[in-house]
Amino acid sequence: MDIIELIGYFGSFLVIVSMLMTSVVRLRIINAIGSSIFTGYALIIHSYPTAAMNFCLVLINLFNLYKLLSNKVSYSVVEVSADDSFLRHLLSACEQDIKKFFPEFSRNVEFSRAFIVCNESSPVGILLGTAEGDSLRVKLDYALPKFRDCSVGKYLYAHLASEGIRHLRVADASSKHAPYLRAMGFIPDGTDFAKEL
Known part of the structure; x- marks a missing residue:
């Protein structure tokens, strides 16, 4: 197993771990990091559909994080x-x-x-x-x-x-x-x- 595969596994691991978070903010942050890493991995191995999907997940997570953090909970x-x-x-x-x-x-x-x-x-x-x-x-x-x-x-x-x-x-x-x-x-x-x- 080379370093590139390890990067892919690490990105996947973070995405899976994010789903275990009870805090929605933590879930979004960890999922965004995992999806970013997996986007890089997909680009390295020339899997462009996977890269595009994970890049979209990063954008979705960032958008939802912005909404979560800008809406003050009363x-x-x-x-x-x-x-x-x-x-x-x-x-x-x-x-x-x-x-x-x-x-x-x-x-x-x-x-x-x-x-x-x-x-x-x-x-x-x-x-x-x-x-x-x-x-x-x-x-x-x-x-x-x-x-x-x-x-x-x-x-x-x-x-x-x-x-x-x-x-x-x-x-x-x-x-x-x-x-x-x-x-x-x-x-x-x-x-x-x-x-x-």
Whole structure:
């Protein structure tokens, strides 16, 4: 197998991997890179129909990326009570996905404040926590797969700051949740992660 074939395989691999992405933005970026590489490979081996098709895929991905990134997603936050029936429904419906990031999470977890983040009228995120003065000990900070680009968290944390919450603390973050916390500016503090708002 020569280097040119390896380039073709790598381009194909990226296109396949892109289809596994839960974030539409990541899917478009990785697919565009894979299609670009495969376009180059097709040109090298003189497979012009394949090159033309992959070049069109690059253009389609770039166009859709532009639309995705230029359309600002609007969010709103609704604070609900701990026994809110819609909140309980969401926690039940998302339980399997929640457990991927919060393996210890149980629907019976105790919390004093609950926030549902909505995009238009649809729920896209949930934050549960226990208030301790101007701090909130976070028990759950969950976003639906389509909205895992940190935008839900940024909006929510700004909203919490306007509500007088100054500190967030997350205990015992799982290995899948810790990268998100670091990306959002949380700092490891012993076994916890902490963030000033």
